Amino acid sequence: MTQLAPGVGTEERSGRPQNRALRRLRGRPLALFGAFVIVFFVALAVFAPQLAPYDPAATDFLAVRQAPSAAYPLGTDDVGRDVLSRVIFGARASLMAGVISVVIAMLLGVPLGLVSGFYGGFVDELIMRFTDALLSFPFLILAVALAASLGPSLQNAMIAIGIASAPTFIRLTRGQVLAVKAEEYVQAARALGTGDARIIARHILPNSFTPLLIQATLTIAQAIIAESSLSFLGLGVQPPTPSWGGMLNTAKGFMAQAPWMAVWPGLSIFVTVLAFNLFGDGLRDALDPREDA
Amino acid sequence: MLLFIAKRFLTAIPTLIIVTLMVFGIQRMLPGDPALIIAGEQRDPEVIAYIRQQYRLDDPVPVQYLAWLGQVLRGDLGQSIRTNQPVTQLIWQKLPVTVELALLSMLIAILIALPIGVVSAVRKGTVVDYVGTLFALSGLSLPNFWLGIMLILLFSVQLNLLPASGYVEFSRDPLGNLQRMIMPAFVLGSGLAAVLTRQLRSSMLDVLKQDYVRTAQAKGLLRRRVVLRHALRNALIPVITILGLQMGALLSGAVLTEQVFTIPGFGKLVVDSVFNRDYAVVQGVVLFTSAAYIFINLLVDVAYALLNPRIQVGGGA
Numbered sequence: 163m164t165q166l167a168p169g170v171g172t173e174e175r176s177g178r179p180q181n182r183a184l185r186r187l188r189g190r191p192l193a194l195f196g197a198f199v200i201v202f203f204v205a206l207a208v209f210a211p212q213l214a215p216y217d218p219a220a221t222d223f224l225a226v227r228q229a230p231s232a233a234y235p236l237g238t239d240d241v242g243r244d245v246l247s248r249v250i251f252g253a254r255a256s257l258m259a260g261v262i263s264v265v266i267a268m269l270l271g272v273p274l275g276l277v278s279g280f281y282g283g284f285v286d287e288l289i290m291r292f293t294d295a296l297l298s299f300p301f302l303i304l305a306v307a308l309a310a311s312l313g314p315s316l317q318n319a320m321i322a323i324g325i326a327s328a329p330t331f332i333r334l335t336r337g338q339v340l341a342v343k344a345e346e347y348v349q350a351a352r353a354l355g356t357g358d359a360r361i362i363a364r365h366i367l368p369n370s371f372t373p374l375l376i377q378a379t380l381t382i383a384q385a386i387i388a389e390s391s392l393s394f395l396g397l398g399v400q401p402p403t404p405s406w407g408g409m410l411n412t413a414k415g416f417m418a419q420a421p422w423m424a425v426w427p428g429l430s431i432f433v434t435v436l437a438f439n440l441f442g443d444g445l446r447d448a449l450d451p452r453e454d455a
Numbered sequence: 456m457l458l459f460i461a462k463r464f465l466t467a468i469p470t471l472i473i474v475t476l477m478v479f480g481i482q483r484m485l486p487g488d489p490a491l492i493i494a495g496e497q498r499d500p501e502v503i504a505y506i507r508q509q510y511r512l513d514d515p516v517p518v519q520y521l522a523w524l525g526q527v528l529r530g531d532l533g534q535s536i537r538t539n540q541p542v543t544q545l546i547w548q549k550l551p552v553t554v555e556l557a558l559l560s561m562l563i564a565i566l567i568a569l570p571i572g573v574v575s576a577v578r579k580g581t582v583v584d585y586v587g588t589l590f591a592l593s594g595l596s597l598p599n600f601w602l603g604i605m606l607i608l609l610f611s612v613q614l615n616l617l618p619a620s621g622y623v624e625f626s627r628d629p630l631g632n633l634q635r636m637i638m639p640a641f642v643l644g645s646g647l648a649a650v651l652t653r654q655l656r657s658s659m660l661d662v663l664k665q666d667y668v669r670t671a672q673a674k675g676l677l678r679r680r681v682v683l684r685h686a687l688r689n690a691l692i693p694v695i696t697i698l699g700l701q702m703g704a705l706l707s708g709a710v711l712t713e714q715v716f717t718i719p720g721f722g723k724l725v726v727d728s729v730f731n732r733d734y735a736v737v738q739g740v741v742l743f744t745s746a747a748y749i750f751i752n753l754l755v756d757v758a759y760a761l762l763n764p765r766i767q768v769g770g771g772a
Contacts, residue, residue: 192589291466295473298745298752302707303725307741310729311481387598391711394600395726410601414715417604417619418612428601436596443592 186448193444199437203430207253214247218404227420237422240412248404249426255405256434259320259389259398260382266324267381271331272374276362278332279339286336293329301326305388309397316389316405319398323388327381334377338370372449379442383435390431406431460757467753471746475527478742479520482734532739537731542739545724552622553720556643556712557705559636561698563644564651572655576690577682579660587652594649599708603642603715610638620717639716643708647701654697658690665689692759699755703748 187193206213215235222242230237236245278289296304308322342348348365356364392398393407401408406427413423490506491498507513511522526533532542575587611619618635625632662668663686671681710722717723721740728736 291469291473294466294470294749295477295745298470298474298703298748299477299741300703300706300710300744300748302710303741303744306710306725306729307481307737310737383596387596390598391600394598394711395714397729407598410604414604417608421608421612424601424604424608428598428604431598431601432593432596435598436593439592439596 187444190444190448192440193448196437196440196442196444199433200441203253203434203437204257206250207257210251210254214244214250216244216247218243218247218251219402220244227416227423229420230422236426237420239409239423240416240420245409245423245426248409249406249430251404252406252409252427252430253434255316255393255399255403256386256389256431259316259323260386260438263320263323263327263385263389264378264381266321267327267385268331268374268378270325270328272335272370274328275332275335276339276366279336280343280358280362280366289332290336293332296326296329299326302388302391305392306395306397309392314397314400316393316399316403319389319392322392323385326388327385330377330381331374334373335370338373339366342366342369376442376446376449379438379445383438383442386431386435386438456760459760463753463756467749470749474745474749475524475742476520478738478745479523481741482738483516483519527742532742533735535728535733535736537728537733537736542736545736546721546740546743549719549721549724552718553706553709553713553722555625556636556639556709556718556720557702559640560642560644560647560705560708563640564647567644567648568651568655572652573659573682573687575652575656576659576663584656587656591649591652591656594645594652597645599642599646600711600715602645603639603712606638606642607715622718622720635716635718639712639718642715643705643712646708647705650697650701650704651694654694655690658693659686662686662690696755696759699752702751703744706744706748 210218220243222238225234225238225242227240228234228238228242234244234246236249239245239248274289274293278286299307304326305319305322308325309319312318312321342365345365348361351361351365389398390405390407390410393405394411396408396411399405399408401412409427410424413420413427416423490503490510490512511519514522530543532546534541535545538545571587571590575584578584607619610617617638621635623631623635663682668681668686671685672678706722709720710725712718713720713722714726721744725737725740728734728740
């Protein structure tokens with residue numbers, strides 16, 4: 163798959179790394195498909211009020227559990243709400259949860275990883291044991307326990323997922339710091355008397371950017387599943403606000419009578435998460451020079 | 456080797472201590488009076504007074520922690536506010552159900568991952584490999600509770616082949632047990648299968664590049680024999696480690712799977728306790744799972760070192 167004509171190779175080496183990566187990403191149909199789907203769902207979320215045919219919260223007791231039809235392309239739910247409109251609005255909760263939990267995880271994980279890798283010694287030992295402890299909680303059980311103690315809401319679900327995802331970023335950042343710290347140019351900078359803050363900002367952070375970006379994309383995928391899981395359990399987005407996990411929670415009670423209620427929200431979660439995974443995977447192949455075997 | 460095992464045990468101790476601090480902390484950091492929180496729906500002043508005394512809530516926090524830790528070390532995780540049963544008893548009741556589910560799903564995952572992982576690696580870069588990658592990524596992206604709902608729709612509602620929910624003990628009705636466990640185990644196993652497939656593919660690719668594999672091939676051994684006897688055996692070693700690390704993911708998945716299929720296991724216990732505001736149970740279960748996870752991975756690491764004496768296990772793994 164990665165066979166390149168010799169001319170392409172030389173051209174690649176000449177460009178800036180970002181451009182090079184873009185060019186290599188273009189040759190990966192699955193990653194591009196992922197990017198396309200992400201853009202599609204972001205557009206759904208942003209333009210939900212314009213795109214949704216009905217008010218997602220408007221109940222209609224004359225149109226309860228109607229099968230898909232021209233008026234309701236994806237059918238209606240147990241209280242007569244339009245499933246299509248709720249799926250469109252549900253994209254908001256999922257994408258927001260995905261992105262914000264990862265931002266929280268990075269805000270916690272990157273500084274801790276930096277300190278751990280850069281200073282080493284006792285601080286490192288302490289942070290690593292703390293990370294091991296966090297990792298020893300099954301992800302969802304930790305998120306459930308946190309969401310339960312903080313109270314069920316989208317905001318608290320995002321905090322819980324963010325905390326539960328932080329260890330990955332702590333370890334990743336620490337590993338990057340350790341690798342870069344050993345480089346000669348960093349040793350040289352230090353010998354010249356460059357301060358810690360400057361070494362971190364000028365040398366370590368820029369080198370950690372690519373792996374962090376890849377990890378963030380893949381973690382968004384996990385966070386979207388985690389949010390929909392919590393909402394499915396009733397610990398995330400609270401009704402009547404539409405969310406894919408919450409819709410599945412309701413749908414579970416009407417499987418025999420209204421199977422369409424269960425199909426679309428789940429399919430949306432699957433396709434969105436798959437898109438982030440495909441894109442993240444492609445990004446890793448395109449950006450990670452070590453993958454060139 | 457003994458030194459390594461001793462060292463590995465020693466690093467687990469601070470981790471366990473931090474786990475207990477965090478589990479204790481989550482409960483104590485809640486806003487409001489902990490006695491009221493532990494009491495849940497109960498508002499009887501006598502009950503509250505009893506809780507204040509039992510959890511030593513009038514003592515300074517470090518004393519409370521040490522008292523609680525002392526209880527935990529004696530195997531006392533407190534009592535359920537709802538049923539008055541000791542939490543440990545609840546855990547031992549529910550655990551076998553989840554362990555059966557987890558073992559079955561591991562078996563299914565391995566049955567799926569072995570062929571796909573090996574073939575993708577051997578036929579790297581072909582359509583087969585491509586489809587395998589897509590399959591694995593789909594498995595990672597599929598919310599398992601939705602997969603469960605879809606399977607129920609197909610096999611229970613439409614085809615009427617399998618019961619949609621419930622649980623019977625294996626000892627009482629082996630066939631009924633398997634009929635009820637096959638869908639949940641498949642649902643739980645699918646995610647694990649995806650992870651194992653990817654890991655097996657990449658470790659097979661590594662191993663196939665090794666000299667001894669080339670030597671075996673140069674000796675004129677059959678390709679099939681080289682792949683299965685020489686490569687696969689060695690490629691499985693890192694997969695075993697991943698299996699240990701995936702125990703947590705399996706338990707998380709069990710929470711959802713048990714909810715979908717109404718299986719009275721460990722995961723359902725957690726969710727039910729959260730909704731019953733039965734915090735002693737939540738706390739006990741969280742502590743138990745993470746301690747079990749640390750212990751299992753300790754065993755995996757030791758097994759790894761024993762299986763592979765060439766590996767000098769130093770700082771990071």
